[in-house]
Amino acid sequence: MTVQRSDPEGGDGRPPARVQTRVAAAGDGGAAPAAVSLRGVVKRFGDFTAVDGLDLDVPSGVCLGLLGPNGAGKSTTMKLLTAQAVPTEGTIHVLGFPVPRESKRARAAMGVVPQQDNLDEELTARENLEVFAHLYRVPRGKRRQAVDDALALAHLTERQLTKVDDLSGGMRRRLLIARGLVHRPALVLLDEPTVGLDPQVRAELWGLIDGLRAAGTTVLMSTHYIEEAERLADECALMSHGRVIARGTPASLVAEHAGELVVEHYGPPERLSDVERLARGAGLPTRRTGPSVSVLRAETIPPSLDEALGPDGVRRASSLEDVFVVLTGERVE
Amino acid sequence: MTAQAERAARAPRLRRFEMAPIKGVWRHELALYKRYWKSQSFASIVEPTFFLLAFGYGFGSMVAAIGDYRYLDFVATGVVGTAALFTSIFPGMFNSYIRRVFQHTYSGMLAAPVDVHELVTAEALWIAAKSAVYSCSPLVVALCFGLDPSFGMLLVPVVAFFTALGFGLFGMWTSAVVPSINSFDYVITGVVTPLFLIAGTFFPIGTLPGWVGFAAHLNPLYHCVELVRHAVFGLRPPADLGHLGALVLFAALMWIIAVRGMRRRLID
Ligand SMILES: Nc1ncnc2c1ncn2[C@@H]1O[C@H](COP(=O)(O)OP(=O)(O)O)[C@@H](O)[C@H]1O
Ligand SMILES: [Mg+2]
Numbered sequence: 161m162t163v164q165r166s167d168p169e170g171g172d173g174r175p176p177a178r179v180q181t182r183v184a185a186a187g188d189g190g191a192a193p194a195a196v197s198l199r200g201v202v203k204r205f206g207d208f209t210a211v212d213g214l215d216l217d218v219p220s221g222v223c224l225g226l227l228g229p230n231g232a233g234k235s236t237t238m239k240l241l242t243a244q245a246v247p248t249e250g251t252i253h254v255l256g257f258p259v260p261r262e263s264k265r266a267r268a269a270m271g272v273v274p275q276q277d278n279l280d281e282e283l284t285a286r287e288n289l290e291v292f293a294h295l296y297r298v299p300r301g302k303r304r305q306a307v308d309d310a311l312a313l314a315h316l317t318e319r320q321l322t323k324v325d326d327l328s329g330g331m332r333r334r335l336l337i338a339r340g341l342v343h344r345p346a347l348v349l350l351d352e353p354t355v356g357l358d359p360q361v362r363a364e365l366w367g368l369i370d371g372l373r374a375a376g377t378t379v380l381m382s383t384h385y386i387e388e389a390e391r392l393a394d395e396c397a398l399m400s401h402g403r404v405i406a407r408g409t410p411a412s413l414v415a416e417h418a419g420e421l422v423v424e425h426y427g428p429p430e431r432l433s434d435v436e437r438l439a440r441g442a443g444l445p446t447r448r449t450g451p452s453v454s455v456l457r458a459e460t461i462p463p464s465l466d467e468a469l470g471p472d473g474v475r476r477a478s479s480l481e482d483v484f485v486v487l488t489g490e491r492v493e
Numbered sequence: 494m495t496a497q498a499e500r501a502a503r504a505p506r507l508r509r510f511e512m513a514p515i516k517g518v519w520r521h522e523l524a525l526y527k528r529y530w531k532s533q534s535f536a537s538i539v540e541p542t543f544f545l546l547a548f549g550y551g552f553g554s555m556v557a558a559i560g561d562y563r564y565l566d567f568v569a570t571g572v573v574g575t576a577a578l579f580t581s582i583f584p585g586m587f588n589s590y591i592r593r594v595f596q597h598t599y600s601g602m603l604a605a606p607v608d609v610h611e612l613v614t615a616e617a618l619w620i621a622a623k624s625a626v627y628s629c630s631p632l633v634v635a636l637c638f639g640l641d642p643s644f645g646m647l648l649v650p651v652v653a654f655f656t657a658l659g660f661g662l663f664g665m666w667t668s669a670v671v672p673s674i675n676s677f678d679y680v681i682t683g684v685v686t687p688l689f690l691i692a693g694t695f696f697p698i699g700t701l702p703g704w705v706g707f708a709a710h711l712n713p714l715y716h717c718v719e720l721v722r723h724a725v726f727g728l729r730p731p732a733d734l735g736h737l738g739a740l741v742l743f744a745a746l747m748w749i750i751a752v753r754g755m756r757r758r759l760i761d
Pocket of ligand 2: 234235236275351352
């Protein structure tokens with residue numbers, strides 16, 4: 161699947177600028193201009209601080225996963241980027257434009273897929289896209305094609321005349337994503353793109369998002385599904401209580417914070433407490449997961465401890481989820 | 494310069510008010526209207542016709558004339574005003590509330606390059622345009638019942654447009670301040686009904702006790718009804734400029750508070 165982006169400088173034979181910056185960003189990090197940049201951003205709702213001193217850069221051409229549990233401040237961050245929320249403190253730039261001051265120009269060049277489905281149920285799939293082709297200023301002569309392309313991208317060409325009300329949950333999500341792409345934006349914000357969908361539909365959407373990424377579109381995707389971040393994101397920023405607490409590629413985050421291996425021990429509560437005590441005594445992080453205790457950095461377990469812990473442990477590779485728990489004590493799915 | 498900075502520098506500087514978002518909002522309205530025009534038109538045309546026939550013939554049998562007007566003609570021009578009121582204030586209240594709170598249509602649009610003032614303006618203009626057309630239906634009915642045609646009647650849609658613009662925006666403002674959709678009951682009973690009754694629609698305001706008569710002058714619908722009567726039966730330039738000014742002022746004030754109210758609700 162290919163997705164072309166709106167590219168005012170396109171058509172002159174040069175390779176698209178963002179493909180180059182994507183390589184640069186992957187190479188040395190930091191050299192590429194950031195498509196999104198937040199500095200010291202605070203957002204309070206009354207006494208409650210939803211975003212608490214957030215610093216975040218999304219380099220051009222990168223798919224960044226913003227991973228955090230419910231309430232971490234992911235959607236609030238997305239709203240700050242579209243100026244649907246105004247920061248209490250800090251500065252925000254989107255595609256080089258200061259936000260909220262020049263947010264309209266930024267919004268013209270980015271696509272937004274909200275967490276909450278806000279398609280018009282009374283209109284057809286096609287009509288929903290047509291409205292947004294207008295709002296996104298797709299020129300009159302290109303509108304029909306843009307809508308056709310978006311429908312094809314969402315695999316909804318056959319259902320274009322169906323009212324949104326009569327589409328399945330997965331189709332609606334695909335349409336919602338296509339709506340944010342109808343003007344071929346350089347930057348796409350995806351807020352929990354697969355939340356509440358069954359695994360099969362989720363996998364289908366991952367294909368769609370992966371296509372975007374492959375085409376070099378900058379993507380900022382929030383999610384509370386570890387697997388989604390691991391699958392799709394070039395880099396992840398772990399978010400908790402309104403801040404980014406760690407940032408890196410999924411592999412480097414795991415290596416840095418959780419080591420290579422995890423051993424899970426199952427048993428009655430006393431047994432689990434024993435395992436915890438022994439592992440912590442040896443300086444190894446542990447986490448409880450329902451009926452088991454996981455010992456992280458298991459590759460560093462000395463033989464004496466290995467013996468004390470007993471042979472019943474189940475070994476597995478460390479995951480981003482382990483990183484999250486180690487860093488925050490919170491769980492994400 | 495980086496590619497992004499170049500692109501940023503070349504991106505057109507968007508003006509504060511643009512046609513693109515307004516047309517986009519209208520495209521949305523048009524798509525909905527294509528689906529619902531029959532029921533909307535039925536209600537908007539038949540209801541004032543009922544008023545006209547009920548009052549025109551009901552009261553008309555007891556009251557032959559009011560001042561220089563045949564009672565049926567007096568009521569026909571008054572009902573133009575009530576049509577302008579009802580076909581604007583209710584969509585302003587209910588559609589805006591439903592789209593903002595239940596359907597989240599507006600937050601979807603605001604993620605695109607559309608600002609709150611453009612959204613409010615586009616919705617209000619759409620409401621006013623539709624209302625301007627529907628408000629003429631009582632006149633058409635009255636023409637069938639012997640009202641003499643006049644060139645001034647061509648001004649009636651213009652009067653209805655400005656009236657509906659103000660009331661549509663007033664409805665949008667209330668949609669932004671009510672705590673729940675049920676609170677509209679207070680607005681309907683406490684505001685819409687008195688507006689509708691003391692505007693010289695079915696009886697002249699001169700018959701009302703002094704202070705109510707004075708209050709009627711603050712009612713935009715009164716200025717609408719006066720203008721419509723004068724447009725149909727003969728303009729009275731200085732007074733009519735005052736009436737038109739009142740309608741425009743009302744619309745302007747309502748625009749300011751509607752934009753403010755909606756912004757407070759839509760931007761955190
Ligand atoms: N408009 C608002 N008013 C008050 N609190 C809010 C508002 N929006 C979000 N919050 C609070 O901010 C916190 C972060 O919310 P959100 O950004 O939606 O988190 P996430 O998307 O990561 O689940 C939550 O505790 C939420 O209740
Ligand atoms: Mg969220």
